[in-house]
Amino acid sequence: MPEKNQRQAYGAALLELARANRNIVALDADLNGSTQSIQIEKNLPEQYFEMGIGEANMVSVAAGLALCGKIPFVHSFAVFAAGRPFDQIRQGVCLPCLNVKIVGSSAGLSDFGDGATHQSFEDMAMMSVLPHMTVLAPVDAVETVKAVKVAAAINGPVYIRLNRNDLPILTKESDPFEVGLPLVLAEGKDVAICANGIGADLALRARESLGKHGISARVINFSTIKPLSAEATLKAVNGVRGIVTVEEHSVIGGLGDAVARATGRMPLPMARVGIKDDYGQSAHSYDDLLNHYGLTAEAVEEAVLGLL
Amino acid sequence: MDQKLIDSLKERARDVRLGIIDALGIDHRGHLGGSMSCADIVAALYFYKMNTSPQLKDDPNRDRFIMSKGHSVLAQYAALAELGYFDKSVLATTKSFGSLLQGHPERSTPGVEANTGSLGQGLSIGVGMALAGKADKRGYHVYAVLGDGELAEGQIWEAAMAANHYSLDNLTAIVDMNGIQAQGRTNDRYRINNIPGRFAAFGWKTFEIDGHDMGEIVWALDEASMVKGAPTAIVARTVKGKGVGFAENSHAYHNNLLTPETRSQAIASVKAM
Numbered sequence: 048m049p050e051k052n053q054r055q056a057y058g059a060a061l062l063e064l065a066r067a068n069r070n071i072v073a074l075d076a077d078l079n080g081s082t083q084s085i086q087i088e089k090n091l092p093e094q095y096f097e098m099g100i101g102e103a104n105m106v107s108v109a110a111g112l113a114l115c116g117k118i119p120f121v122h123s124f125a126v127f128a129a130g131r132p133f134d135q136i137r138q139g140v141c142l143p144c145l146n147v148k149i150v151g152s153s154a155g156l157s158d159f160g161d162g163a164t165h166q167s168f169e170d171m172a173m174m175s176v177l178p179h180m181t182v183l184a185p186v187d188a189v190e191t192v193k194a195v196k197v198a199a200a201i202n203g204p205v206y207i208r209l210n211r212n213d214l215p216i217l218t219k220e221s222d223p224f225e226v227g228l229p230l231v232l233a234e235g236k237d238v239a240i241c242a243n244g245i246g247a248d249l250a251l252r253a254r255e256s257l258g259k260h261g262i263s264a265r266v267i268n269f270s271t272i273k274p275l276s277a278e279a280t281l282k283a284v285n286g287v288r289g290i291v292t293v294e295e296h297s298v299i300g301g302l303g304d305a306v307a308r309a310t311g312r313m314p315l316p317m318a319r320v321g322i323k324d325d326y327g328q329s330a331h332s333y334d335d336l337l338n339h340y341g342l343t344a345e346a347v348e349e350a351v352l353g354l355l
Numbered sequence: 356m357d358q359k360l361i362d363s364l365k366e367r368a369r370d371v372r373l374g375i376i377d378a379l380g381i382d383h384r385g386h387l388g389g390s391m392s393c394a395d396i397v398a399a400l401y402f403y404k405m406n407t408s409p410q411l412k413d414d415p416n417r418d419r420f421i422m423s424k425g426h427s428v429l430a431q432y433a434a435l436a437e438l439g440y441f442d443k444s445v446l447a448t449t450k451s452f453g454s455l456l457q458g459h460p461e462r463s464t465p466g467v468e469a470n471t472g473s474l475g476q477g478l479s480i481g482v483g484m485a486l487a488g489k490a491d492k493r494g495y496h497v498y499a500v501l502g503d504g505e506l507a508e509g510q511i512w513e514a515a516m517a518a519n520h521y522s523l524d525n526l527t528a529i530v531d532m533n534g535i536q537a538q539g540r541t542n543d544r545y546r547i548n549n550i551p552g553r554f555a556a557f558g559w560k561t562f563e564i565d566g567h568d569m570g571e572i573v574w575a576l577d578e579a580s581m582v583k584g585a586p587t588a589i590v591a592r593t594v595k596g597k598g599v600g601f602a603e604n605s606h607a608y609h610n611n612l613l614t615p616e617t618r619s620q621a622i623a624s625v626k627a628m
Contacts, residue, residue, distance in 0.1 A: 104482070104516075110480050111469070111484040113483075115491070134473055
């Protein structure tokens, strides 16, 4: 399967948008080579603001820019972008519903070498709990481009969660990307595997393997997790006997909770694949960590078998 | 200096103080002390210095005011009511259920430019507004009123660095240095001495004034708006509760209520200023 880096797709997409709309500005806290907001600094320097290593100030500055008609995209690693300035995002951005986009890069375990301090399993939970906030976790580079466009078109706060590494391309240019609407990636009738980020790839691989055991799994992409349409979610999982959610995030407060809320009127047995209330650690390879924390196709398969 | 201007601004400051008492109402706790201490500064900004009005409230070239010490918003509400952003009768509804006037500043109130109240964030919001003004080549000026207790928030100093880095001469921080925070004297509770020196060390052009001397306030605001190449800080020595004799220089009225009797005393005290 062809792979592409989400961060590079992100940087190119933001640059294209910023060329077309001079009110789009990028802010970064000394990580722009990594987050790829460097594309704006290099190509449109007047639309880039380096904010030093100070995330709290960066977010409130973005609020001030938005109050004067700018559309700021604020960048850092997910753990710093969502965590350090949580109060600034709550009070200064979400409460007044300002047009500020928070881009959490190197999310989940994807910054494998840097260890627990740089890995984030809480960002979707923190951003989802804030009223007015839209939360997006695209599954591949193709969706990342769409997520940037959708975020820029929303007049309000948006959080975009991005992976650091090359990811398989799972979606097509022609696939719709509409906030709140889950998208079936592969049909199946026994179980619904709901996933975002790298979870979608794990789910598709588990589906193949489950097919060999005679289990038909439906894989549903939940890259737009908030706001999430309960109606569309119930429709997407209609007819299956159980739901497994897969996310590179804590099983508390992320996609699992969002799907449980959305299906609450007609609950189905559910299992969650994700980080089990834990912190990360360093490793020389991403796969070592994914294996250790149970974020594998095999783990998804086991969760399905345990459920049915 | 134009004495008639100064006298009229003193009258305006008196109106602001009476408006603060209106907004406090009777038997509801409110931030009297910090609102009174910045009343002269707020009056000088709204009735003299700033290019803003209800008619200009959506004009991209208007000057911006941010009450970073958001709890002192009663002074801003009083000024906005005087200027006609909303009817003066609305002041008495402050903090009641469904009121246009919330306990801390919200943009849903006409004339309020930013949500503040979680201390330490207003100056950064001002940096963002000033950066946008530079980017769009607009001539507006941004004013942020800070408390001296608020300076313990580390984000203030992040904002101070940013304003210096971007040479934001269209940004002025005014420190309402009343020397008292919620639980007592600022320097006893948590030392923040040499405020002008701290801002100067961060590359700000700094002015020190008596924050109740209208002539000095007007002078400093005029000087600050002429500085080129650096952000400006006006450190104003003030008295917490200024104008309400029994509340002056005390943290007891940082957040406290007025009874019918103390309300009458407060009004008489302000009128006698």
